[in-house]
Amino acid sequence: DHNCECFKQQLSRVIDFSDDKAIMVNNADWLLDLNYVEFLRDIGSCFSVNKMLTAECFKQRLEKGLSFLEFNYMLMQSYDFLMLNRKYDCKIELGGDDQWSNILGGIDLCRRKDQKQVYGMTFTLLTNSEGKKMGKTQSGAVWLDPKKTTPYDFYQYWVNVQDADVIKCLKLLTFVPMDEIRKMEKWEGKELNEAKRILAYEVTKLVHGEEEAEKAKKTAEEVFAKGGVSADMPTSVIPDVVGMGVLDMLVKTGLLPSKGEARRLVQQNGLSINDVKYNDVNGVVTEDMITDEGMIIKKGKKTFHRVVTQ
Template identity: 65%
Template sequence: MSVYDVLLERGYIKQLTHESEIREILEKEKVTFYIGFDPTADSLHVGHFLQLMVMSHMQKAGHRPIALIGGGTAMVGDPTGRTDMRKMMTDEEIAHNIQCFKDQMSRFIDFSNGKAIIANNGDWLLNLNYIKFIREIGVHFSVNKMLTAECFKQRLEKGLSFLEFNYMLMQGYDFLELNRKYDCSLELGGDDQWSNILAGVDLIRRKEQKPAYGMTFTLLTNSEGKKMGKSVNGAVWLDSKKTSPYDFYQYWRNVDDADVEKCLSLLTFLPMEEVRRLGRLEGSGINEAKTVLAYEVTKLIHGEEEADKAKKAAEALFSGGGNMEGVPTSSIDKDMIGSSLIDVLVATKILPSKGEARRLISQNGLSINDEKVSDIGRTLSEQDFKQGFVLIRRGKKNYNKIVIK
């Protein structure tokens, strides 16, 4: 089975520019391909993880990945899927985020001995001569055609800045540069990047008179079509400091029943026979599939030891056991005892805001030591620290411990 068949069977492939040609080159040749990552945060998130899974499948089949970090495009900001303009970042923020991305990617992709490449488009975009650029590249782009692209349509209602309008040209130019430097002939990306990918394919074919191809993969969405990867505290990050291994495990343990088979297929390397078996489970049996999903994804991101700890902690909490080793733990100074519980939860970043804390309390969604919190003004007392910690529960299955420094 070729990698094309693997990606198709597992549900990754969404759109292709030249289906029969792409299938043939992936079966018969070793292709250099790229996926772009704009460093808009200091960690990758679960949406990026799906892209890393595609890169890993491709690399295992003998193809060479380029992870293109957008040190240049991050200065502009991708308007795709946005109703407003992205926050402008400083050079220092972008440089820091690039290093974080590199460190995380190396856990999934083998960059040794030229088997994969990390490139930074800031190397060629930041020193461009603008007049030369628009004469060489801009002449190949039709404004009328660009305005029909999905990535711009949403922004036209509120206003699209000329800064962002340049993004498609820059992404197309990235593909051209990678084609010239590394003979890269295939661009991959989420389906929301289709218009930008088409621009790069067309640019190479015009400028170089060479074949170039594009393929998009499905976005990580739930059965209702909404993007996955959001929790009470915001995005589900791959960095353990931003989303603990336990919270990460719990996110996948709590996905809707209808999304389990899809997530097993896209986010694990389990054989499809096993994926389909788990996907067929119903009733209480679906919990087995969710446990397998949570464990496998956590193991890939955080390693087997952390996955084991998260699984044991979850099982201990739900069975009434005492193994709390893997539960995310925050510490507070002793002088915070007597403070508002809401203030403590926000200070420890267990909850992102006071508004979110009040909402949880008003909806009976917050417990302390297994007792529902009904009073918004409740304070944290010394008596709450049973066995040396306070156990906070958010919703049905999200737990945190608070200890005193």
């Protein structure tokens, strides 16, 4: 229920739920009350295992190991479509390309059980120029929830996308007019960096609102103009940081997910503390590292973070 409320809150930025213009329902309303034997008889009999195993989503999982729970996803999602059609006259299901087989399963189930014609539509998955899914960084996933990924860090993620991915992201994720994006396709160097800032601003505005986008943009400009310091920059309060191992401190800030990755960052000369390169993997935080402005950490070339004791 908590997750559902979070989804609705996030989706409210782009979908209007007022006056039932859009409705959100929980498939637990019909899935939790299912009788297993009846479900197998009524719904399971409509699916061919041979056909299911030809689906790309199952083929990939079979190589790594496919649980019986995962094998049931297609049946449950197809049943969702059947119930949504019966309860709300839902005629089209939307999803990512990786949901294609499950959506087709639902279309076929609606035809078999109720002789209804329904439809499916999929979207291209967000991948980088190497074909890998976007959304993973050294610190883990990029979240829409501001408590998990702050609007500033969210903004910075898009500022730091690879050059080859900027135009595609502008086309897929923003409402910047296509004519303007086509002009940006010819940009290089500093101009391309400006395209990244436009991308970051527009996506942050869409997810977190204009006020947070403006704040993130202003903070980013201040951080780089003032050598990594801004009143609104990401900050961690760690009262007992003095005497703490630098690797432990990096993990506590959330900049790195583990001591192993923190160690690699230091060994690869990717960490600066108060604008000075830091390369002691066994080092501890000393009092002189905490200035009036706190301790300014720089990870790589573009990620800044401040640590204060109170």
